[in-house]
Amino acid sequence: MTAPSLSLHALPGIPMVQPGDDLAGLIGDGLARAGLTPQAGDVFVLAQKIVSKSEGRTVLLDTVTPGPEAEELGARIGKDPRIVQAILGEAVRVVRARPGLLIVEHKLGFVMANAGVDQSNVDGRDGQARVLLLPEDPDGSAQAIRTQLTARFGVPLAVVINDSFGRAWRRGTAGIAIGVAGLPALVDLRGNPDLFGRILEVSIIGFADEIAAAASLLMGQAAEGQPVVLVRGLRWTAEESTAQALVRPAAEDLFR
């Protein structure tokens, strides 16, 4: 069930997203500009930032009052205690704290820097400092957008919301899936024969994470602003699952 080829298209002209914006509508407009018509099995990968912005997940830093833990931790790692407070508000535990670095377990289970609390690309033209949080329920967001897109275009489509995560033993970030709807986040090949008819013992593929990383190649991190990528040509047979299936439970984890 592996495809022979894939194409990825960044949708052109997606505007700056504002709270309340209809992402399915913006995607439809971008498709029209690109001259693309959705086909069954197309996957839309959306940058976390536009989903968070459309959901109004922006926090004005002046409205944040750091508690004692945020004050202490901020002083220790050299970070604005209001930002630390915003991070702690999103986290269930601090995994590592070092000067300039704060890795936490997000309430959604993701082990990540700064709980995804982001200062870049958040419109501060009014002079007010803002941060952007992850969507409250990215799997739910993906499902909602998928439902709208599938209804609009009349073919089954899938949605992945991606973000750039650091990795424990690798330098640089890679795109990973924080929200998934309409495809298997994990593909379990255990029980599939390998080329010699043996059974693969351990082979579970982070399918949605690989899709997220592929789309990230087109999104750009800085001024390019290509936050929606259409991935065409993927095939799958495994059951659909959400991005939560990609979260390694703390009980299985040897590194937190």
Place this chain on the structure above:
Amino acid sequence: MTAPSLSLHALPGIPMVQPGDDLAGLIGDGLARAGLTPQAGDVFVLAQKIVSKSEGRTVLLDTVTPGPEAEELGARIGKDPRIVQAILGEAVRVVRARPGLLIVEHKLGFVMANAGVDQSNVDGRDGQARVLLLPEDPDGSAQAIRTQLTARFGVPLAVVINDSFGRAWRRGTAGIAIGVAGLPALVDLRGNPDLFGRILEVSIIGFADEIAAAASLLMGQAAEGQPVVLVRGLRWTAEESTAQALVRPAAEDLFR
């Protein structure tokens, strides 16, 4: 410098690779079968297994004599001590050992399960159990194949050798780059303005890892056998670097 679209093509009909096989030749044959002509900037992603096989990195298990550490560790984690010996021979340290699980630091710096020592898809039709090791110098292998391909086709091309790695906090594997030639393994965006003209503070992208993950979507892990993927449409301006640039030095690492 972000591209508007990408295409990925798995080259058809790549045969079972044998020691000494000319991979550039096999790639040329696959391109011809697919009706593809290489263009400047095309990236060829090769599965580690075919590179290792072409380099004869197969070990007959009967020729491995486990030392005392391999015997003890094998008994403790429930793994054939000859395989454990092969793993330890490739490793500089054991990072975690649990029943059924052995995570080590490979001598190339990769923190990975089983030092990449692999029992699947290794031809054992003669009844002799074999394992396959990583290439001795995957960056060198990538460079050698790149030189041959560039000479053969007369345009600058890049090569990535990928493998599927587990991740600390995520379930499932994702493709990562163990060898890179002809492109920047890491792209450092620090100093690039974001959409609002601020300077991105920390943004270093594991470019080659994202390419590796994208290609992995087409390779399949089991019986599909599509070990070479052409990625077309990537753009970059950063300086070329090797996959070693993606290895987080132990001194920077908080999780080993």
